[in-house]
Amino acid sequence: MANKHDFVCINCPMSCSLELTEENGEILEVTGNDCKIGKRYAEEEFKDPRRVVTTTVSVRSGSLPMLPVRSAEAIPKRLITDAVKSLEGIVVDAPVKLDQVVLEDVAGTGVNIIASRDLASASIQPNT
Ligand code: SF4
Numbered sequence: 001m002a003n004k005h006d007f008v009c010i011n012c013p014m015s016c017s018l019e020l021t022e023e024n025g026e027i028l029e030v031t032g033n034d035c036k037i038g039k040r041y042a043e044e045e046f047k048d049p050r051r052v053v054t055t056t057v058s059v060r061s062g063s064l065p066m067l068p069v070r071s072a073e074a075i076p077k078r079l080i081t082d083a084v085k086s087l088e089g090i091v092v093d094a095p096v097k098l099d100q101v102v103l104e105d106v107a108g109t110g111v112n113i114i115a116s117r118d119l120a121s122a123s124i125q126p127n128t
Contacts, residue, residue, distance in 0.1 A: 009038040050074035062094030068116040082107040
């Protein structure tokens with residue numbers, strides 16, 4: 001028996017409502033997409049949904065206390081909680097460069113967590 005799964009395409013502001021039909025895990029049809037990107041998105045969401053993880057980690061001696069970080073690529077959605085947990089307690093020394101690796105192979109995905117921005121060291125305040 002065929003089953004239907006609904007998705008909303010997030011690849012452009014059109015937000016097309018997609019309907020994927022499958023039977024025993026085999027994709028039969030995708031409808032509702034205005035372009036082929038939506039078809040591919042629905043197929044990926046059904047077979048292996050992935051997301052880029054974004055969060056923050058602590059910084060030692062930085063101009064800001066927290067550093068925004070992200071996964072260098074999208075990782076399986078089911079591993080996002082593990083990925084975020086593995087970043088707990090990580091402290092990065094300033095200065096930090098954009099795309100600097102903060103953690104390798106997060107949650108065994110083979111994907112690195114990288115800095116989303118430059119972050120300078122805390123400036124030393126002169127005595128007045
Ligand atoms: S299917 Fe195409 S047109 Fe529709 S939201 Fe996705 S990318 Fe945009």
